[in-house]
Amino acid sequence: MEAVTVRESGSLRIAAIGDLHCPRTSSEGLRELFHDLGSEADVLLLCGDLTDYGKPDEARLLVDQLGHARPVPMLAVLGNHEFECGKQDEIVRILSDGGVTVLDGTAMEILGVGFAGVKGFCGGFGARALQPWGEAALKQFARESVEETVKLESALAKLRTPSKVVLMHYAPILDTVRGEPPEIFAFLGSSRLEEPINRYEVTALFHGHAHNGSPEGRTLGGTPVYNVALPLLYKQFPGRRAMRFVEIPSVAAPVAS
Numbered sequence: 001m002e003a004v005t006v007r008e009s010g011s012l013r014i015a016a017i018g019d020l021h022c023p024r025t026s027s028e029g030l031r032e033l034f035h036d037l038g039s040e041a042d043v044l045l046l047c048g049d050l051t052d053y054g055k056p057d058e059a060r061l062l063v064d065q066l067g068h069a070r071p072v073p074m075l076a077v078l079g080n081h082e083f084e085c086g087k088q089d090e091i092v093r094i095l096s097d098g099g100v101t102v103l104d105g106t107a108m109e110i111l112g113v114g115f116a117g118v119k120g121f122c123g124g125f126g127a128r129a130l131q132p133w134g135e136a137a138l139k140q141f142a143r144e145s146v147e148e149t150v151k152l153e154s155a156l157a158k159l160r161t162p163s164k165v166v167l168m169h170y171a172p173i174l175d176t177v178r179g180e181p182p183e184i185f186a187f188l189g190s191s192r193l194e195e196p197i198n199r200y201e202v203t204a205l206f207h208g209h210a211h212n213g214s215p216e217g218r219t220l221g222g223t224p225v226y227n228v229a230l231p232l233l234y235k236q237f238p239g240r241r242a243m244r245f246v247e248i249p250s251v252a253a254p255v256a257s
């Protein structure tokens with residue numbers, strides 16, 4: 001686990017956004033979103049679907065414009081769109097070279113707040129969630145969400161900070177996908193992902209993917225869940241920066257001399 005320690009204590013201002021789908025969001029749109037972000041936030045979370053077809057050039061477009069957000073630390077998880085061309089590893093390299101830390105079952109500490117990230121997967125919610133039973137293809141599909149949940153759990157287990165923040169692409173609860181057609185709820189997230197969030201008493205969670213979902217919900221354990229898909233943010237914050245800002249209590253470790 002990496003750690004960035006810049007100041008002693010207080011709070012950490014998070015800016016979160018997902019589903020940029022570059023180049024669906026133009027260079028100009030990206031500039032508006034990220035310009036001088038450091039004056040409003042201490043860290044930027046990018047919650048997947050950063051590219052439209054998972055093409056390396058789309059990731060380069062984003063990285064070029066993220067320069068306007070510096071020197072804010074930037075964390076990301078991949079979304080399903082990053083996998084479309086099978087070039088997800090190259091996209092991770094481009095993002096990393098551009099100063100974005102991509103989390104995938106991994107954790108990081110910034111200014112005394114722990115961050116855990118995972119893409120997540122779908123499969124549905126509650127008693128109606130898909131079970132690994134029957135055909136091999138169906139078992140494989142259902143197990144993907146189990147594996148993503150195990151990755152999230154191992155990332156959370158590495159964190160020792162009082163405040164823990166999770167970013168993912170898929171939704172862990174039903175409430176933040178409401179607004180989408182009910183027929184596709186099961187493809188928008190999985191409540192399996194909620195279990196470690198409650199057990200580790202996560203402070204806040206940010207996800208994307210459900211473009212027409214609802215902006216806020218809570219897990220059964222009370223963790224606030226924010227859907228930060230860009231189309232939703234544009235509707236939620238008309239006329240201002242389309243980004244979700246949340247302040248998190250932080251207790252930073254002493255700065256190394």
Ligand SMILES: [Fe+2]
Nearest residue numbers: 019049209211
């Ligand atoms: Fe998306």
Ligand SMILES: [Fe+2]
Nearest residue numbers: 049079080209
């Ligand atoms: Fe997505």
